[in-house]
Amino acid sequence: MLKRPLANLLYHIGKLENLLINQRLASINLRMTHAHVLRYIQKHPGCIQKEVADYLFYQPASFTNVVKLLEKRKMIERRADPNNGLKKNYSYFQLELRFLDK
Template identity: 45%
Template sequence: MISNRDNISEKVYLLSMFQQNYVVSSLRKLHLNSLQARSLSYIFHHPGTIQREVADYVGKKQATLTNVLKGLEERNLVYREIPKNNERQKNIFLTAEGKQLVGQVNIIFDQLDEKVRNGLTKEEQTQLMINLTKAEKNFKEY
C-alpha cells in the first residue's frame, strides 16, 4: 500500500504549495499579489489585450478582474484605451511604471522556474515537461 506522501498527486500538490509560498513571499516585496502579477505579465506579452482575455488567462471571472485592473490603474501600472472603431471595448496597456514592475515580476517567475529545474538534467527537464503536459490534458475535459 502506498502512503499519501508517495502519491504523484501529493508530490504535485506539495510542489505547488512550495511554488505559491515562494511567489507570494517574493511578490509581497513588490506590493503585488499573484493575480495582479500574472495580469501584468499577460498584458506585457499581449499589449492592447481586452479584459476578457486577461480573465481567461488568470482563470477568474471578469468581475473579479475588473477590481484587479482598477487597483492596477490606481497605482498607475496599467491604462485602458477605447479604440475608435469599437467604443464598447477597452484595450489594456502597461504604463512605463507597469513595464518596469513587470520586469521585476518576470525575474521572480524566472527564478521560480530555475528552482524547479535545478538539479535536473536537460533530459529530465524535457521528460518532466512531457509528463506534466500529459497529466494536464487529463483535466482539460474536467
C-alpha cells in the same frame, strides 16, 4: 515507504514555490492574480479586458477591481479602442503594460 514519492516531492516543491512567490508579491503589495494579469498583458499587448478575464476565468465585475488596482499603481493603462472610439463599453478599452518585472 511512500507509494508515490516523486508525486509527493513535486507537490511539496510546488507548495514551496507558491509560498515564495506569494511572499515576494506581498512585499510589493500584489497578489498572484495581479501577476497573472500582468503576465497575460505582457504576452498579449493591446488585449482587451474581456480577453484577460476570460483567460483567467474571472467574472467581469470581480475582475474590474483587479484592473483598477493595477491601473491606480500605474502598472497598466486603459485606453479607448482606436478602431471604435465612440464605444465607451468597458470591454472595448485596451490594456497596455507599462511595468515589467525583469
